[in-house]
Amino acid sequence: MNLVRDSLQQAPDPLDHIKINNMAISDLAFELKNAKLEIPEWRHSIFLDENDPDESVESVINYILVGNSINFQFRDYESGEKFRSEYNGQTWTGAFGMWACLKRACDNGIPITNGEYLQSLSQSDVENIFHTSSGPDIPLLNERVKILNQIGEILVNKYDGNFSSVVSGAASYLYHDGNGLLEILNEDFPPYRDCATIATEHGDREIHFLKRSQLAIAVLYGRFHESNKFMIHDPMEFTVFSDYNIPNILRYYDILEYDRSLTEKIDSGEFIEECSQMELELRIATIRAADRLLLKLNEYHEDQITAPQLDWELFQKRDSVDTKPHKSITTNY
Numbered sequence: 001m002n003l004v005r006d007s008l009q010q011a012p013d014p015l016d017h018i019k020i021n022n023m024a025i026s027d028l029a030f031e032l033k034n035a036k037l038e039i040p041e042w043r044h045s046i047f048l049d050e051n052d053p054d055e056s057v058e059s060v061i062n063y064i065l066v067g068n069s070i071n072f073q074f075r076d077y078e079s080g081e082k083f084r085s086e087y088n089g090q091t092w093t094g095a096f097g098m099w100a101c102l103k104r105a106c107d108n109g110i111p112i113t114n115g116e117y118l119q120s121l122s123q124s125d126v127e128n129i130f131h132t133s134s135g136p137d138i139p140l141l142n143e144r145v146k147i148l149n150q151i152g153e154i155l156v157n158k159y160d161g162n163f164s165s166v167v168s169g170a171a172s173y174l175y176h177d178g179n180g181l182l183e184i185l186n187e188d189f190p191p192y193r194d195c196a197t198i199a200t201e202h203g204d205r206e207i208h209f210l211k212r213s214q215l216a217i218a219v220l221y222g223r224f225h226e227s228n229k230f231m232i233h234d235p236m237e238f239t240v241f242s243d244y245n246i247p248n249i250l251r252y253y254d255i256l257e258y259d260r261s262l263t264e265k266i267d268s269g270e271f272i273e274e275c276s277q278m279e280l281e282l283r284i285a286t287i288r289a290a291d292r293l294l295l296k297l298n299e300y301h302e303d304q305i306t307a308p309q310l311d312w313e314l315f316q317k318r319d320s321v322d323t324k325p326h327k328s329i330t331t332n333y
């Protein structure tokens with residue numbers, strides 16, 4: 001049982017606005033066959049380090065799972081300019097800009113991973129956390145406040161106020177008869193849910209993308225996979241994380257071919273409505289194409305490459321491709 005892959009089986013194939021080019025998939029797989037395809041451990045200064053005397057595996061788990069609940073939308077909707085903030089003498093942009101602010105809050109003793117604190121966070125508290133002296137404000141601030149309040153309430157009511165209790169109570173799997181960590185995040189934490197309904201010839205079908213929840217678990221898997229401090233025994237069940245960068249990178253490599261109407265919308269900077277057919281097709285095609293790319297890549301690799309490794313390889317190219325990402329206003333990515 002894989003919530004994402006099983007649900008995508010129900011989605012239309014082929015799609016109306018996007019064609020997946022299998023030749024281009026083979027070409028990119030060949031190009032990447034000797035790539036390192038590492039599992040990132042995310043050991044930047046903007047993340048907590050479990051080896052610090054003041055930190056622990058639990059504090060890293062709490063930090064990553066709180067932060068990823070608001071890991072979405074970092075580009076100014078008009079200018080496309082990325083949110084950015086300073087930390088440790090460096091400028092961090094986009095998602096890393098968000099993490100820089102969260103780390104700054106931790107350094108200032110703000111208990112942002114404590115459910116009690118989160119459930120009563122005010123708008124001005126969050127404005128202060130994400131205050132930046134340069135560039136655009138972080139988008140969707142109010143949505144971030146609501147999500148953090150909701151996450152805090154759930155943690156207090158069910159999990160002793162912190163995410164490490166969620167992890168310790170879950171099986172060390174993504175999927176495990178409802179007790180896998182991904183299943184629990186999806187079931188117990190509505191802000192982490194990431195699903196939509198798509199019309200098919202057999203009627204409406206619910207499809208799951210689980211982008212932020214999979215990314216959050218993949219970060220912990222990457223950080224601790226060489227130790228027994230946090231295990232995921234079914235890493236092949238990850239899919240790539242369908243945000244606004246991965247589809248654009250696949251488009252750049254001609255793996256995703258958009259029809260004229262979708263091309264015109266994206267290249268003119270028009271918004272594509274969240275949960276519209278076009279937006280859902282972008283996310284469905286991203287995961288379908290990336291899974292096919294994984295299969296091709298694994299023809300060249302003895303030890304099986306997992307989706308987080310492919311995702312990170314692709315994601316790093318986001319600022320060097322000359323195609324434009326789509327714009328949808330959403331809290332899913």
Ligand SMILES: Nc1nc2c(c(CN[C@H]3C=C[C@H](O)[C@@H]3O)cn2[C@@H]2O[C@H](COP(=O)(O)O)[C@@H](O)[C@H]2O)c(=O)[nH]1
Pocket residue numbers: 042068071072073074075082093094095096099215216219240241242243244245246311312315318333
């Ligand atoms: N597929 C995929 N999507 C990712 C990431 C990361 C990397 N950082 C995470 C890794 C560890 C921490 O958890 C960090 O947050 C962010 N994103 C997504 O991209 C968007 C931000 O893009 P830009 O505006 O250019 O910063 C936004 O939707 C964000 O959710 C990734 O690795 N893969």
